[in-house]
Amino acid sequence: MSEYDGLPGDWELVVGLEVHVELATNTKLFSGSPNRFGDEPNTNIDPVTLGLPGALPVLNEQAVELAMRVGAALNCTIQACTFHRKNYFYPDMPKAYQVTQYDQPLNVDGYLDLPNGVRVGIERAHMEEDAGKSTHIGGSGGRVHGATASLIDLNRAGVPLVEIVSRPDIRSADDARAYVTELRSILLAIGASDAKMEEGSMRVDANVSVRKPGASLGTRCEIKNVNSVRSVGRAIEYEARRQIDIIESGDSVSQQTRHWDEGDGRTHKLRSKEDADDYRYFLEPDLVPLVPSQEWIDRVHAALPMLPAARRARLAEATGQVAANEAITNVVERGQDDYVLAVGAAGGNVARALVYVKEAFADSPQVPAADLATLTVLETKGALTATQAKAVLADLVANNGGDVAAIAAAKGFEAMDSSALEGLVDAAIAADPDAWQKFCAGDGKAMGALVGLVMKSSKGKADGKLATALLNQKKS
Amino acid sequence: MTSQLDGMLEHFADVDALDLSDVVPMTQPFPLVNVFRADVVSPCLDRDEVLAAAPAAEDGCFRVPPTGGGA
């Protein structure tokens, strides 16, 4: 299941993830320019976005609503909060400071449960504004190194972000990927963001360190430029091994920010801890505190849709599986769980429906739930074998539904009633008394011979499982 | 200039005599909370007018020398 080898020896991986998410608002965090991806450069601009002299920020109420939803969905405490200025120079920073949250963030102390049951703590999820985009021209491959100039597009400057900081509770590359995937599902479910890593509306930075079991936390490095779920795993694996190699050769890991290069599959140093800016944080004097009322907080909680973890638990209970079951995880991830339950509500067998849906549908099933319900009943009743049911299902899928009984009949899958089957079983026993005696004495192979006789005499229409059950019944 | 700044910092030492241990910092002259705007689009600036005021522009963007580092 894992595509990763795991760390050598008894080395333990410690990972925390910082995820920046663009909120799905109409407008920017502090001004009324559109929040849109892909428009012509510098067309979604206003005095605030440009950092013009005299411009002032005013907080977007919908951005606050969505940020609170994120906090609620991550089981955080939502609290009164303030905004600070983080001061540093960079061409895509129009004011030479970013408005963010510092010591009093909106959401604190939450958690996210992975499908496999691991609980990852969420330290904080705060609001901040995005920077613009720089394109480096004249060099090779669009990288900074060797460029002759940079072109600045401020469309993205001022877009509302939530920065979600996990605690260092992640212990494997697989779990890191699962965290990102689960977080994305949650964000989509609550409508907070479209969370597309490929468009930059969800960005992941990984803090990676290694240690021996029982030891204190090792020195960590921050990995940036991780642009897909797959890269999350690859970058973490690479970085962990890089650090292990350093330590095992007698050196110590220095705290750095490193850049993941998908092309060569390695991380490269960007800057060291000593190079880090002093951001001179101070309270943003152009804004006032944000104090969400208890009534607003309660409304946000009440309006949360059922989240993926709860969906998995619900489906698990209905189907008699564990929540971490692969079929359950997949079906919930694809948003098919409501459908599976609808099949049950239509009188069908939910456990069978789960299997059918997982295997037959990539996304939203177009087959009416009632049709699938009928099919599951026929199979569990024994009127259709598992193989036959699969064939009927294929038909249903191809035609977006159908009359199950008619399809079965057309394929020659007559429903064999139980007395007819019992007759065939009795006949098999009579035909091979030797096998029957051996079977009664506990010989499993003998049963195979008897069942084979039943199948032969029914020309394949008998249900092997039911025949076996009948034999067992008669044995006792 | 450094000596002038040093001189000023000396003057500022007058506050060292104050007992500020129980004092809550004052950041807001007028106590307001929860000032919002609605999530509604308002007219944008004209890109041509803005770039005309820029020191250097190219392809609809602000053009600057290479950044030489940073994220």
Next chain:
Amino acid sequence: MSPAITVAAVAASVRSGETTAAAVLEGHLAAIALREPEIHAFNLVLADEARERAAVIDAQVAAGNDPGPLAGVTIALKDNMCTRGVPTTCSSKILEGWKPPYNATVVDTLRAAGAVIVGKTNLDEFAMGSSTENSAFGPTRNPHDTSRVPGGSSGGSAAAVAAGFSQVALGSDTGGSIRQPAAHCGVVGVKPTYGYVSRYGLVAFASSLDQIGPFTNSVHDAALMLDVIGGHDPLDSTSIPQQHPSLVDAIQQGVEGLRVGRITDLPEGADPDVQERLEAAFEALEEQGAVIVDVTVPAFTFGLTAYYLIAPAEASSNLARYDGVRYGKRVEAADTNSMYGATRAAGFGEEVKRRIMLGTYALSAGYYDAYYGKALKVRRLISDDFQRAYQTADVLLTPTSPTVAFKFGDKGDNPFAMYLCDTYTIPTNLAGHPGMSVPFGTGAHGMPVGVQVLAGTLQEPVMFRVGAALERAVAK
């Protein structure tokens, strides 16, 4: 223009057709032609634009429409307020020639009220100074004695009104930059409660201290101006939401029974001539029925220290946006960091550089608590002490400035000597309270002396009543 003609009278005459906006304007343009070469109140005189505007207003009147409460009233704007399509330089080389693509809210308000903007006035660069000697485009001279400074930072606006170049002017006040030049030029200058007038489009110096306010020839004119430009602006998060009562109505009331506070522990250092005028002011108010009470404001004396840590700190962040990337002056270089350094070294004057360095230091890691953090606590003490004083007094009376206007170059190479000019005005800004300077006779060298009236948050009505009473006393 005789100062006996009020703003209300001019507007009434224009609206009734008794006179034209064009005629009113020509009177002021003639004064400008005569004395502006000597005084240099303006960075830019907008003669053509003003004539066009006056013509529009006269056409509106002719068509039977009402141009507004300031119809035909000439106004000069400090050159740190954004005027669309018209250069806004903050008297700095770094913004020389820059034309904002938008109007400050006050500019839109004035235009909608029918005012005629005659020009952008000179200031200390980025509003940092007390004499207008820090302008990158040469100083402004005091119309009463051109060998003396007009005060600062809004020296141009104060001089414009004193010399009759416009009937009113707007300035900005961060530590006294309206009140002190008003006192030096013998005009009325008002800084309203923080949040009373919108800051949107006012180029920021210190965000938690800046306010826009009027320079006028009379207290009544100032009341009318504030009634027009005051009020909530949704584009400014720090703008006070509630509506303000009319100040023109408020000053109808006398000062009978009002308690006027004398600050017995006020920092010493005012010249004898200034002290004498203050005493005369107390007597004049007593004669009109006010009661003089003694109060103390112990933390008043720490205002300078708190201010010269808070204001430069906020300024260092507000002025970081002048990096040559999006607007203003740029000095080209091989990389962006070098470009920032070269641009700002060439574009900023000495005082601006000094304050940016001081402010950066006050916020830096390891020094925040000792400087900026401490200053915020001193600010609280000052606010608390004022609050206590206002339990026993309705207003407080102090000198506006320790001296009359000084000669050019008087403060020499010692910035701190210049900072002392604001000793009496600074604490008001720290507390967010309103303050006004009313001309009250002359002092040394026949130069005007201003008396400062202070009041608590949103106590403009009572402050204006006292100002009007002082004005009545001088008129006698």
